[in-house]
Amino acid sequence: MHTIGIMQPYFMPYIGYWQLLSAVDEYVIYDDVNFIKGGWINRNNILINNTKHLFTISLSHASPNRKINEISIDDNFNKFLKTIQNSYYKAPFYNQTFNLIKKICDFPGVNLADFISNSIHEIVSYLNINTKIYRSSELQGVPESRGKDRVVNICKRLQASAYINAIGGQSLYDKEDFKLHNIDLFFLKTIPFEYQQFKKPFIDGLSIIDVLMFNNRESVCSLLQNYTLI
Numbered sequence: 001m002h003t004i005g006i007m008q009p010y011f012m013p014y015i016g017y018w019q020l021l022s023a024v025d026e027y028v029i030y031d032d033v034n035f036i037k038g039g040w041i042n043r044n045n046i047l048i049n050n051t052k053h054l055f056t057i058s059l060s061h062a063s064p065n066r067k068i069n070e071i072s073i074d075d076n077f078n079k080f081l082k083t084i085q086n087s088y089y090k091a092p093f094y095n096q097t098f099n100l101i102k103k104i105c106d107f108p109g110v111n112l113a114d115f116i117s118n119s120i121h122e123i124v125s126y127l128n129i130n131t132k133i134y135r136s137s138e139l140q141g142v143p144e145s146r147g148k149d150r151v152v153n154i155c156k157r158l159q160a161s162a163y164i165n166a167i168g169g170q171s172l173y174d175k176e177d178f179k180l181h182n183i184d185l186f187f188l189k190t191i192p193f194e195y196q197q198f199k200k201p202f203i204d205g206l207s208i209i210d211v212l213m214f215n216n217r218e219s220v221c222s223l224l225q226n227y228t229l230i
Contacts, residue, residue, distance in 0.1 A: 001161050002160050003023070004024055004158050004160035005027045005163075006163070006165075007020065007166065008039075008068065009030070009041065009068060009113055009116035010040050010041055010116065011043070011057055011115075012207040013040060016166060016227070018123070018224055019188060019190060019224050019225075021120070021129060021133075022127075022129045023227065023229075025131065026131065026132045026134065026160070028135070028136050028158075029133065029134070029135045031117065031135050031136055031137050033068060034064050034067055035063060035064055035067065035071055041112070042056060042057040042059055042112070043055060043056040043057065044206070044207035044209075045206045046207050046210055047087060048086075050201075050203070051203070052203055055083060057077075057080065059072065060074040068112055069112070072110045072111060072112060073110045073115055074110075080105065084101060084209065085098065088210075091198075097212040100212070101209065104118065113137070117135060121133065123208065126217070127224070128221070151173075156181065161184065162183065162185070162186060163183050163184070164187070164188055164229065165187055165188070188227050188228075189229075189230055191228060192204070193223060
């Protein structure tokens, strides 16, 4: 079975994103679709004073009328990095995780898709994930289409026999529609888990930043397998 995953580029998303990326043979960063205002492309949650806190990366001229790869970053990351320092400096794996985040934030370009794509590659390298990664804007030979049809066309272009989507895709895609194209459709569902966070009650649904701060690489790689396909 040759598996494909396709997702928009999110900055430091929750672990389910990385589980999907790790679960497939080839992964497409969907960077030439419209920006979702109020979505998770440029923001996520971290732990501050044992509570869930939303961080947001500032953008320039972000609009749902623009594609993700047409938007620029307008952030020097000083406030973001300071927040990470203040929140996690006592975490057991702070040093290596902060160095990774700092390296990501030092990326020289301001294009949003370039920046997030680089962050994905950095974390994939850090976790030794072997999935081959493409950007949809760079794929050749995909017919012009939208929505489900574009996803199907990308799967065909990469000769996928199975398409794996995040669990939220159940409201968007139907298994029978994909079966008509000889493609099996699966949805990845994260199995609930906990890890120690400053000896306080566990708060889930946080950015991969939190996972990396409290778990070594081997433990994170084990968590990447903590899912089921339905």
